[in-house]
Amino acid sequence: MKTDIAIIGGGPAGLAAAAAAHDAGVKDILIIERDNELGGILNQCVHNGFGLHTFKEELTGPEYAGRYVDMVKERNIPYVLKTMAMDISSDRVITLMSREKGIYTVEAGAIVLAMGCRERSRGALNIPGYRPAGIYSAGTAQRYVNMEGRMPGKEVVILGSGDIGLIMARRMTLEGAHVQVVAELMPFSGGLKRNIVQCLDDFGIPLKLSHTVVDIQGKDRVEGVTIAQVDEKMKPIPGTEEHYDCDTLLLSCGLIPENELSKSAGIKLDPVTKGPVVDESLETQVEGIFACGNVLHVHDLVDFVSQEASVAGEKAAEFVQGRLGTPVKEVGISCKGGVRYTVPASIDLGRMADKQVVRFRVGQVFKNARIVTYADGEQLSSVKKRIMAPGEMEQVILKKDVLQQHGDLQNITVAIETE
């Protein structure tokens, strides 16, 4: 089987990429989705607040997904469900598996990676204790409660103040559970301010910063957890232990892009984002394979996923149509002063659009600081920000005409500078 563009993943990134590729003139597209419906993780995010930037209204997750599912269906873009992509080769042959069709391969003219991310597991957190029932990632609990109509437990402790954990603190409370505490290892929350206020403060749920779980009690089922304060090196401080009787521990300790397939294709990953290294066209270092959404870097708002995915879809279409061109000279983007990474990591002046969005995250909370960009040491722009936090994505826009004035441009720098 052959297709012009294969899109791996039918969540918000895959759907937006498909619609954009179609609008750019490529009609032979295949979306590959492992779940039994399109929409991805949005289907279990029943809370509202999605789409404020894109649609100027606050939609719930399923409603936001529904808008993009409609776009795909209006365009008659083909998709397969309950189908798992098992392998991608560097020459863009995808191995798929489904219950109905068994194992088969698809040769793609271009591939858009849109597999999303997954939650950091208990195993990755190194919490001592037995392995009793009652320990869930916040997203797993979210699926049980919101889609399968099951409650994971009644007395709940949450480790990690990521947005999913905060949302689940409210959701479990509304469904009758008692959420005793949210413990966060860092001295600040990784979640949005609005979620801390509306999911914890509204219900009187305490948030303990610089605290972590040091022990889980119970052999068959969780019977309790011990939480302790940590010092600036994140080591538990003896004597600060507090015990909580509970039957459930939810983990909301970060998201990691899901890149097993990217690795099988030989795609270079960024050690900071754990996603593929991409250029201005969101093309990975393997020609014709593009990446977008949470598989590329974990986003804070789905609106930005959709925007980014549209670009990936357009660029994949240009590649198939032979319009994209080959990169002539990749100019690297360096990070300075608290900028953890940038997407893209490099820009080809020939291929870049008139305005190039560069997204990044900062490593700590900054107040009254500036985002400053430089081309070969010369300042291009300086934007004052009242606040920047690790939980929120930031962006700068690079202008092609300005960069072109620098004859032999070697390097672009994005820096945070405090006053």
Next chain:
Amino acid sequence: MFKKELTCIGCPMGCGLTVTSDRDIPEGEDTFPVEMRDELTVKGNTCPIGDDYARKELTDPRRIVTSTVRVRGGSLPSVSVKTDHDIPKKLIGSCMSALKDVEVDAPVKMGQILVENVCGTGSNIVATKNINRVQ
């Protein structure tokens, strides 16, 4: 003398707001009467959004409530729902109780009204997802 600390949700800055008033919240109420809106003193905000937020939170706090209700004969056992307008914050619990025993038949269409005028708020409970019928 009334005093309350709030965190503004207008932006990531999260200004700590202090609201004070010569008068207290009337006994048996959770909030000030709406007429008191302009008589409250708000401090700690660094822009007008914080001022407006604090006054609204203490006179007429509202939330959109999202949840799920049970579905008979559907491709999933429940369907996600929301109130079609924001409802008074103090009615969130009553709204959840009202949804506890609601059960609807598949198919369910996104936007379909499942409960009218929930808890007398004037808001309806509407489905936020399509659920197909399966035999």
